[in-house]
Amino acid sequence: LRPGTYSVAETQPAGFLDGIDTVGSLGGTLGADVVTGIPVAPGDLGSGYDFGELETTSLSGSVYIDDNNDGVFDLAEDGIEGVTVTLTGTDDLGNPVAESTATAADGSYSFTDLRPGTYDITETQPGGFLDGIDTAGSLGGVVGNDSVTGVVVASGDAGTDYDFGELEPAVLSGNVFTDTNNDGVFDATEIGIEGVTVTLTGTDDLGNVVLLTATTAADGSYSFTDLRPGIYDITETQPAGFLDGIDTVGSLGGTLGADTVTGIVVASGDLGADYNFGELESAELSGNVFVDANNDGVFDVAEAGIEGVVVTLTGTDDLGNAVVEATTTAADGSYSFADVRPGEYVITET
Numbered sequence: 001l002r003p004g005t006y007s008v009a010e011t012q013p014a015g016f017l018d019g020i021d022t023v024g025s026l027g028g029t030l031g032a033d034v035v036t037g038i039p040v041a042p043g044d045l046g047s048g049y050d051f052g053e054l055e056t057t058s059l060s061g062s063v064y065i066d067d068n069n070d071g072v073f074d075l076a077e078d079g080i081e082g083v084t085v086t087l088t089g090t091d092d093l094g095n096p097v098a099e100s101t102a103t104a105a106d107g108s109y110s111f112t113d114l115r116p117g118t119y120d121i122t123e124t125q126p127g128g129f130l131d132g133i134d135t136a137g138s139l140g141g142v143v144g145n146d147s148v149t150g151v152v153v154a155s156g157d158a159g160t161d162y163d164f165g166e167l168e169p170a171v172l173s174g175n176v177f178t179d180t181n182n183d184g185v186f187d188a189t190e191i192g193i194e195g196v197t198v199t200l201t202g203t204d205d206l207g208n209v210v211l212l213t214a215t216t217a218a219d220g221s222y223s224f225t226d227l228r229p230g231i232y233d234i235t236e237t238q239p240a241g242f243l244d245g246i247d248t249v250g251s252l253g254g255t256l257g258a259d260t261v262t263g264i265v266v267a268s269g270d271l272g273a274d275y276n277f278g279e280l281e282s283a284e285l286s287g288n289v290f291v292d293a294n295n296d297g298v299f300d301v302a303e304a305g306i307e308g309v310v311v312t313l314t315g316t317d318d319l320g321n322a323v324v325e326a327t328t329t330a331a332d333g334s335y336s337f338a339d340v341r342p343g344e345y346v347i348t349e350t
Contacts, residue, residue: 003042009034010051017115019052019155054155059087060110061137061162063103063123069205069229069268071133073163079107080166083126087111089119089151116157120149123164130228132165132268168269172200173223174250176216176236179278182318182342184246186276192220193279196239200224202232202264229270233262236277243341245278285313286336289329289349305333313337315345 010033012018023030026046028038035049063083064073073079083103091097092115103109111121123146125131136143139159141151148162176196177186186192193216200212205228214222224234236259238244249256252272254264261275289309290299299305309329317323318341329335337347 001040003044004040006038006040007034007036008038008049013053015056016053017056017113017155019054021052022048022050024049054116056112057114057116057153057155057157057159058110058112059114059119059121059137059139059151059153059159059162060108061085061121061135061160061164062107062109063126063164063166064107065129065168065268066132066165067168067268069132069165069167071135071163071165073107073161073165079103079105080126080129081105081107083107083109083164084124085109085164086122086124087114087119088122089117091115091117114153116154119151119153120147121151121162122147126166128169129166130169130226130268132167134165135161135163137162167228169225170227170229170266170268170270170272171223171225172227172232172234172250172252172264172266172272172275173221174198174234174248174273174275174277175220176222176239176277176279177220178242178281179245180281182245182278182280184248184276184278186220186274186278192216192218193239193242194218194220196220196222196277197237198222198277199235199237200227200232201235202230204228204230227266229267232264232266233260234264234275235260239279241282242279243282243339245280247278248274248276250275280342282338283340283342284336284338285340285345285347286334287311287347288333289335290333299333305329305331307331307333309333309335310350311335312348312350313340313345314348315343317341317343 024046028035063080065078087099089097101109134143136148137159141148175186176193178191180190196216198214202210216222250272254261288299289306291304293303313325315323327335
């Protein structure tokens with residue numbers, strides 16, 4: 001070079017982000033990919049006019065249905081399309097960063113061509129799902145509620161597996177019904193009982209105590225929806241005017257008790273059905289003790305009842321319980337045994 005004043009300019013190379021440029025040994029003024037006003041005298045050897053470049057970085061992950069609720073996106077699990085994921089933070093130049101994207105058909109998302117910096121990734125909770133386990137990916141960070149914050153990204157980093165697990169809501173349902181044939185099965189011809197209180201208790205996968213109540217509809221049905229995975233108990237409040245019948249453990253199992261099913265294990269997306277509570281309409285046995293004036297075995301209108309006679313009911317009900325009840329005839333000679341369970345009985349007059 002002849003003596004003079006020169007500028008050195010770099011054409012930004014494709015596939016790189018602009019880094020830090022340096023004024024060399026002869027001085028000059030630094031600009032964007034350029035050093036201007038470099039004074040060169042005879043014999044000068046100007047060196048160190050360097051242009052630093054950065055490899056592009058990326059952050060990526062997935063939003064998915066975590067069927068087994070373990071926080072790992074397994075091969076058999078499905079991604080969720082169309083979920084908004086937002087990247088915020090500050091790059092190495094001090095610039096604020098705010099970008100959003102939507103997950104693809106396989107649930108994946110990515111933010112590319114990022115400068116080094118410190119970033120936060122936030123998921124917008126998708127409708128129709130319950131919040132599952134979220135995961136800090138390969139570059140670390142702090143997991144929060146639908147977010148991973150404080151992700152430190154250097155030149156060339158490719159942060160992966162910033163995943164957001166979601167849960168399909170579970171349902172537990174059943175019926176309270178009049179079990180006409182007392183077989184524990186809600187037959188098509190049998191009638192549901194409206195207005196019965198059914199209670200759900202238990203603990204969900206997050207350790208939260210659950211206490212919900214439902215009231216049976218006109219057809220006797222009830223349901224508990226939007227349930228998280230957990231272990232639950234269903235308890236029926238015995239409806240007035242009915243006798244306790246046969247209750248049924250539904251499709252997800254559990255342990256049958258008195259008007260309750262306990263220990264129902266519910267996973268993401270489970271539909272537990274047929275937790276049914278059968279009820280019996282109470283039976284009645286009645287009659288009269290009377291003076292049979294014409295000795296024909298018929299209690300005629302003109303004949304008189306006999307008051308104070310002891311009548312006894314004995315037998316065995318449908319539960320195998322021995323039954324012994326006694327009553328006394330009224331002034332008109334009548335007697336009755338109410339709230340009688342199905343069974344075989346003997347009526348004896350003293």
